Amino acid sequence: NAGVMQNPRHLVRRRGQEARLRCSPMKGHSHVYWYRQLPEEGLKFMVYLQKENIIDESGMPKERFSAEFPKEGPSILRIQQVVRGDSAAYFCASSPARSGWLNYGYTFGSGTRLTVV
Amino acid sequence: GENVEQHPSTLSVQEGDSAVIKCTYSDSASNYFPWYKQELGKGPQLIIDIRSNVGEKKDQRIAVTLNKTAKHFSLHITETQPEDSAVYFCAASSTGANSKLTFGKGITLSVRP
Numbered sequence: 001n002a003g004v005m006q007n008p009r010h011l012v013r014r015r016g017q018e019a020r021l022r023c024s025p026m027k028g029h030s031h032v033y034w035y036r037q038l039p040e041e042g043l044k045f046m047v048y049l050q051k052e053n054i055i056d057e058s059g060m061p062k063e064r065f066s067a068e069f070p071k072e073g074p075s076i077l078r079i080q081q082v083v084r085g086d087s088a089a090y091f092c093a094s095s096p097a098r099s100g101w102l103n104y105g106y107t108f109g110s111g112t113r114l115t116v117v
Numbered sequence: 118g119e120n121v122e123q124h125p126s127t128l129s130v131q132e133g134d135s136a137v138i139k140c141t142y143s144d145s146a147s148n149y150f151p152w153y154k155q156e157l158g159k160g161p162q163l164i165i166d167i168r169s170n171v172g173e174k175k176d177q178r179i180a181v182t183l184n185k186t187a188k189h190f191s192l193h194i195t196e197t198q199p200e201d202s203a204v205y206f207c208a209a210s211s212t213g214a215n216s217k218l219t220f221g222k223g224i225t226l227s228v229r230p
Contacts, residue, residue, distance in 0.1 A: 004160075033217060042123075042222035043161070043206060048215065055215045058118075091160055105151045106218060108160035 002027070004094050005074075006109035013082050013116050021077040021112045025094030032075045033106060034067060037089040046090075049075060082116045089113050119144040121209050123221030130197050131229050138192045138224050140207035147209040150183060150190045151218070155204045165192070197228045 005024040013019050025032050034046040045059040049069035060067065064082075069075040079086055090113075093106035120143040130136045142150075148169035153161035167174045167181045167190065174181050183190040194201055204225050208218040 006160075035220075040222070043220040045217055045219065048217050056217060105163040105166050108153075108162070110160045 004029075004092055004107050004109035006092050006112050008112060009110065011112055011114050013114065015083060015116055016081050019079040019082050019086070019114055019116075021079075021090050021092075021114070022074045023077070023092030023094075023109060024074040025092075026107050029094035029096050029107070031095045031097065032069050033093045033095075034075075034077050035091045035093065037091060037111070043091065046077070079114075082114075084116050087114055087116045119147055119209055119211075119219040121207060121219050121221040123207055123224055125224060126222065127225045127227070129227040129229060132197060132199060134197055136194045136197050136201070136226055136228075138194075138205055138207070138226070139189060140191070140209075140221050141187075141189045142209040142219075143188065144209070144211065145185075145188065146211040148212055149210050150181070151208050152179075152181060152192050153206040153208065153220075155206065155223070157203075161206055194226075197226075199228050199230050202226055202228045 004026055007022050032049045035043040037043050047060050047067045048056040052071050064080045066078045089111045091108050091111045093108045095104045095106050123140045151166035152164050154164045155161040165176050165179050165181050167183050178195050180193045204223045206220050206223045208220045210216045210218045
């Protein structure tokens with residue numbers, strides 16, 4: 001049973017290019033979350049998606065960033081016209097559907113380390 | 118929204134000693150509190166969690182305690198080993214249909230051999 005798969009592990013982009021980060025959740029998980037990690041700043045929430053729906057994008061920058069989780073295929077985090085400040089580790093996590101009042105811990109992928117040069 | 122604070126930011130202990138990491142949260146509606154361990158170059162891994170209907174949970178050398186009145190929870194690691202060296206994150210969430218985990222900034226634990 002594969003865990004959360006993220007690719008690529010490392011991505012280098014020049015300023016102005018587009019970055020596409022992919023995340024395949026664990027089998028049976030229908031909730032996907034994207035977090036950004038900067039040194040000394042911990043994990044910052046970006047967006048929460050379910051299949052074909054964006055549930056909460058309150059952590060996404062208003063411009064250049066978008067996310068999707070289509071009916072088929074992985075979740076994609078897209079950053080257009082990247083700038084040096086976008087350099088960070090981007091983590092995807094997934095969880096199963098909630099049942100009643102229960103919450104479930106997230107399972108994280110290994111992350112994509114984006115470097116903008 | 119929820120705000121989770123974690124302190125101290127770094128902690129160094131001698132192998133075999135105990136380590137305690139504390140977190141506070143702001144939203145009284147939060148009722149789920151997981152702890153994650155992140156090793157260098159890897160993603161965070163869930164190590165233990167606690168829900169608001171219990172005050173303490175233990176799993177071998179690690180335990181978590183929750184004080185709902187004071188809105189703080191702590192991770193306790195006993196008999197620390199060098200492989201416990203990592204960054205530890207606490208988090209909190211409520212049970213709202215669209216709730217999400219809010220993380221603290223993390224603490225770097227170093228266990229000296």
